[in-house]
Amino acid sequence: MHNKEINICLVGFGNAAQEFCRMLITKRLEVKESRGYDIKVTAIAGRSKGGIINARGIDLTKVLRDVENSGRFDSTAEDTVTMETLQIIRNCNANLLIELSSLSIHDGEPAITHIETAFDGGMHVITGNKGPIAFKYQKLRDNSKEKGLQFLYETTVMDGTPIFNFVKYALPGCKVLSFKGILNSTTNFVLEQMESGNSYEDAIKEAKRRGFAEADPTLDIDGWDAAAKTAALLNVLMDTNINPTEIDRKGISHITLEDIEKAKVENCKIKLICEGYIEDNKVKGRVHPVYINYKDTFSNIDATSSILAITTDLMGEVQIIEKNPEIQQTAYGIYSDLLTLIKTL
Incomplete structure (x- = not known):
């Protein structure tokens, strides 16, 4: 990664993704000062909410407010795009994909394809979607290793509780x-x-x-x-x-x-x-x-x-x-994977 920046492409903008964005707003400066990385969300692909690409960094406060008020992104904003999810992943120039789309219990798609596309584009991946881990873990793991990329998935079981990291x-x-x-x-x-x-x-x-x-x-x-x-x-x-x-x-x-x-x-x-x-x-x-x-x-x-x-x-x-987790614990799992990624860079 160049200039110690992490530019995130966020796929899915449900409750967990929104809570992660709130957490990032709160913690961004702390991460920059303590870890030396500036974290920006530069693309969002929301199935029903629209799409956004902004290389300078998306205004997460505005996006959260728009979704709360209207249920979708501001279609009049200059950084709004009409691309499909795979187009956004390929064209956003991010170096980290965070996959938070809905689970497909029958085949793990389209999340698996989203992740494979990200790897092809040289992006690290964090997924909170358990489908790819349940259906195609070994192939995705091996793919990431071959390309020298990180593949992290702590949130997929028990929210932010460190199950996989605990064993590892x-x-x-x-x-x-x-x-x-x-x-x-x-x-x-x-x-x-x-x-x-x-x-x-x-x-x-x-x-x-x-x-x-x-x-x-x-x-x-x-x-x-x-x-x-x-x-x-x-x-x-x-x-x-x-x-x-x-x-x-x-x-x-x-x-x-x-x-x-x-x-x-x-x-x-x-x-x-x-x-x-x-x-x-x-x-x-x-x-x-x-x-x-x-x-x-x-x-x-x-x-x-x-x-x-x-x-x-x-x-x-x-x-x-x-013990009785809330949505914040799910978001923390994503955030903890982000910090784990930073340690490896």
Whole structure:
């Protein structure tokens, strides 16, 4: 990178991207003074909000205000463009792509193509989209290494909680043998509501009201989001090549209040568990509802909290808990990857 500048092309401008921009506004001067890099967003490709390219740096305060007021970028601004996302990536002259588009659970596209295009253009990549890690991690990793570029993805599982960095930097010499986690906020919240006596339908409505669930919560309820996270963890931590469709998956739509009461009789709660393990010398993944005893740490993971237990050959089991994250924690994962990138330059 020249002149110690990082020029960002931001793909996707949803809640996480907007919060990251707020964080960057607050932290930009600090990063410049402490790390010696001037961070600018020079391009944004928003699926429904429009596109912007400005080599001098986009006025993020104005962009955030425009989106808040009208739901899209100012079409009369001189730096507004009508290009498609791939055109913006190819023409923006940025040196870092931050991929925050929506997850496609079936194939990880178009995020994978966005990342490949960025690598072809000599750009480092940070992704908060778990699709590329769940579907094509090894190829993207190898591509970045061949080109001498960084490929970072901490935000893809458990928001800003340092899962991948923890294993990479804090567990040197350890081999991950298996993992188990509660990784989907919506299903955890719904099951907790049902434990309190609310019906499945009312629990879904409450999750939507609080913003935990999408208008169509199928990806969460049927276990697809959890399967994508399981695949991502398997691909990175256990060096395999698996995708969400290959995960043994069962969601929670069949769980009834009667099931919840049966679990209580046995001093248990029902939790949607993600697992990665080796069986018959083959790495496998599973997502399924499980009875968890009240004495187990996993039973106390409430509301939108998450937990991941990682079992290694040398360190045994290590557990990491994220307590009721907000959108700021997701944005922090992106910001932490940005700081990690700076360390390597």
